[in-house]
Amino acid sequence: MAPSLEEPVQVDLNAPLKAAPKLVAPEPEHCPGPESEQAGVADNCAGCPNQKICASAPKGPDPDIPVITERLASVRHKILVLSGKGGVGKSTFSTMLSHAFASNPSLTVGLMDTDICGPSIPKMMGVEEETIHVSAEGWEPVWVSENLGVMSVQFMLPGRDDAVIWRGAKKNGLIKKFLMEVRWGEMDMLIVDTPPGTSDEHLSVNSFLKSSGVDGAVLVSTPQEVSLLDVRKEIDFCRKAKIPILGIVENMSGFVCPGCKHESQIFRASTGGAKRLAADEKIPFLGAVPLDPRIGMACDFGESFLDAYPESPACKAIRHVVRRVAEEIGMQDDVLDREE
Amino acid sequence: MPLENISHIVLVLSGKGGVGKSSITTQLALALSLQGKSVGVLDIDLTGPSIPRFFGIEQSRVKQAPGGWIPVEVHAEQTLPATQHADGAANGTAPQQSYGTRVGALSCMSLGFILPNRGDAVIWRGPKKTAMVRQFLTDVLWPELDFLLVDTPPGTSDEHISLLETLLKTTAATAQLAGAVVVTTPQAIAISDVKKELNFCTKTGVRVLGVVENMAGFVCPNCSECCNVFSKGGGEVMAKDFNVPFLGSVPIDPAFVMLVEEGVRPTYPKGTVVGGKALVEREESVESKDGLLVDKYRECSLAPVFGEFVARLAGDVEARVAA
Numbered sequence: 001m002a003p004s005l006e007e008p009v010q011v012d013l014n015a016p017l018k019a020a021p022k023l024v025a026p027e028p029e030h031c032p033g034p035e036s037e038q039a040g041v042a043d044n045c046a047g048c049p050n051q052k053i054c055a056s057a058p059k060g061p062d063p064d065i066p067v068i069t070e071r072l073a074s075v076r077h078k079i080l081v082l083s084g085k086g087g088v089g090k091s092t093f094s095t096m097l098s099h100a101f102a103s104n105p106s107l108t109v110g111l112m113d114t115d116i117c118g119p120s121i122p123k124m125m126g127v128e129e130e131t132i133h134v135s136a137e138g139w140e141p142v143w144v145s146e147n148l149g150v151m152s153v154q155f156m157l158p159g160r161d162d163a164v165i166w167r168g169a170k171k172n173g174l175i176k177k178f179l180m181e182v183r184w185g186e187m188d189m190l191i192v193d194t195p196p197g198t199s200d201e202h203l204s205v206n207s208f209l210k211s212s213g214v215d216g217a218v219l220v221s222t223p224q225e226v227s228l229l230d231v232r233k234e235i236d237f238c239r240k241a242k243i244p245i246l247g248i249v250e251n252m253s254g255f256v257c258p259g260c261k262h263e264s265q266i267f268r269a270s271t272g273g274a275k276r277l278a279a280d281e282k283i284p285f286l287g288a289v290p291l292d293p294r295i296g297m298a299c300d301f302g303e304s305f306l307d308a309y310p311e312s313p314a315c316k317a318i319r320h321v322v323r324r325v326a327e328e329i330g331m332q333d334d335v336l337d338r339e340e
Numbered sequence: 341m342p343l344e345n346i347s348h349i350v351l352v353l354s355g356k357g358g359v360g361k362s363s364i365t366t367q368l369a370l371a372l373s374l375q376g377k378s379v380g381v382l383d384i385d386l387t388g389p390s391i392p393r394f395f396g397i398e399q400s401r402v403k404q405a406p407g408g409w410i411p412v413e414v415h416a417e418q419t420l421p422a423t424q425h426a427d428g429a430a431n432g433t434a435p436q437q438s439y440g441t442r443v444g445a446l447s448c449m450s451l452g453f454i455l456p457n458r459g460d461a462v463i464w465r466g467p468k469k470t471a472m473v474r475q476f477l478t479d480v481l482w483p484e485l486d487f488l489l490v491d492t493p494p495g496t497s498d499e500h501i502s503l504l505e506t507l508l509k510t511t512a513a514t515a516q517l518a519g520a521v522v523v524t525t526p527q528a529i530a531i532s533d534v535k536k537e538l539n540f541c542t543k544t545g546v547r548v549l550g551v552v553e554n555m556a557g558f559v560c561p562n563c564s565e566c567c568n569v570f571s572k573g574g575g576e577v578m579a580k581d582f583n584v585p586f587l588g589s590v591p592i593d594p595a596f597v598m599l600v601e602e603g604v605r606p607t608y609p610k611g612t613v614v615g616g617k618a619l620v621e622r623e624e625s626v627e628s629k630d631g632l633l634v635d636k637y638r639e640c641s642l643a644p645v646f647g648e649f650v651a652r653l654a655g656d657v658e659a660r661v662a663a
Contacts, residue, residue, distance in 0.1 A: 031467035086357010086494045117495030118355045118533040161535035165496045168466025196357040197387035198461045230388040232459035262562035270601040300528035
């Protein structure tokens with residue numbers, strides 16, 4: 001049989017999710033997804049060993065969603081950090097954003113790492129060796145400081161380098177647990193760091209958080225077109241999923257040689273960079289952060305770059321971006337110290 | 341089974357995103373082609389396909405034929421004219437250059453060739469991705485290939501599981517599966533994710549052909565001083581820890597980025613030395629965009645680095661088949 005060249009079918013982003021039933025066999029090709037309304041009755045379900053289970057599972061929205069909404073009712077702002085491309089600095093930016101907001105002692109900040117196969121947040125936060133404590137009220141996030149809590153799959157692995165070889169459905173289950181079981185408590189801000197792409201993790205975060213309300217997404221990109229190409233896809237995803245876009249940050253833009261102070265465009269913005277993309281797509285441009293090797297080093301050692309090098313140009317650029325994010329979500333501008 | 345035309349399948353893996361899997365895949369393919377091998381590149385990064393952009397063939401579309409898809413051709417088998425700027429010519433040690441270079445055919449397959457708009461998101465859950473990966477492995481009509489390079493998305497999830505399941509299910513493909521090249525960058529954050537990928541290889545029984553450390557250092561075009569933008573040496577230490585071969589380090593070369601982004605023939609300021617070899621400076625300062633990608637790549641500072649990598653890989657893989 002010759003394969004078809006039809007336009008790839010998109011998932012219905014507005015369809016309510018129902019609870020996924022326990023399956024007896026792995027999901028087959030072209031499975032509509034056990035949590036979809038079509039589960040068990042779609043054409044592709046014929047002959048699947050799970051068909052009966054999916055068809056007889058209770059219909060209607062996932063009963064866990066109200067539980068999540070209640071859990072998160074005490075979290076005032078929720079921000080997603082997205083990018084279609086990997087390695088552009090999503091996790092780095094998420095940690096900076098968390099550190100910056102948490103530098104105000106009157107704010108409580110949570111950081112949730114939904115990158116299940118490549119979690120970086122614990123190492124960047126310097127809490128790689130921690131484990132999760134489970135109490136009667138739920139899972140306790142790992143506290144980096146008094147007002148900054150973190151949750152990641154890394155805390156649950158027996159060995160630090162263990163591979164998490166999971167298919168989508170299993171990853172979705174864990175993300176749901178992060179939202180349902182974790183005692184986020186009274187919080188001013190929950191920052192959700194995501195893996196690259198537009199797949200299971202993103203769909204799940206979107207559908208689980210839809211009814212609790214997300215303030216919006218911050219998109220991170222590097223200046224070159226190879227990266228912007230994937231970020232365009234992420235913008236398309238946000239629009240389809242109706243996630244407000246708070247703006248786009250350009251990371252690794254320009255590199256100043258420590259020897260001769262000459263600025264090079266390592267990742268050359270041949271198509272105008274993120275600024276041009278933001279203008280084309282009519283979304284706010286939040287700022288550009290230069291490439292500073294000390295940022296990567298601070299992340300490797302689990303330190304806050306903002307605390308370590310407050311006078312560096314990169315730090316000033318980051319603080320500007322954070323202030324812009326705060327503006328976009330309508331926080332008072334005294335959240336961060338005023339610019340000198 | 342359309343994979344039967346293929347002698348060796350090599351996966352390009354990394355736990356971390358943005359370390360240069362697609363860039364390394366592209367350069368491995370070009371270097372293999374420059375050594376006269378016929379090469380195919382399969383891009384199974386479904387939500388962020390970069391291969392069409394790297395080869396400068398974003399406008400190309402996959403053609404359908406009875407029985408499957410025909411991959412997009414980058415260039416056919418041919419002899420490239422000799423260049424006076426070819427690497428090594430500086431030290432006068434490359435006599436084969438004067439007769440021109442025989443290059444093998446190169447073709448690619450990616451979801452990017454099927455999407456109607458380049459900015460469209462592919463919002464797929466696992467089962468759909470699984471189906472697509474399987475289709476890519478069973479329905480692409482590859483020509484006779486010495487090497488098929490498979491470029492993967494970051495992580496250890498649906499695409500990777502499906503890829504290996506499908507390859508390991510058929511015994512023929514298992515014999516063809518030469519192993520994996522694992523890409524990392526030097527900093528500890530990337531290394532910690534890539535270690536997970538090495539454990540994935542151990543668990544699934546995929547041989548690690550070698551570790552490549554990408555973005556190791558950046559040579560300032562102004563003062564020619566090398567700066568370790570993303571630190572250095574992490575890849576080699578990791579390879580030693582996991583007892584797998586270390587292929588080498590690849591510095592950041594802005595001329596390669598320019599070549600990919602704008603198709604500009606690589607040029608270097610006078611006195612640039614990479615890997616102990618002085619690069620030839622071009623007399624004309626005009627930016628030239630003519631010629632095949634593989635032809636222009638011959639003048640990139642990274643071409644000899646990758647030439648060594650693939651010579652080592654091909655030797656290793658072929659010796660194993662012979663044994």
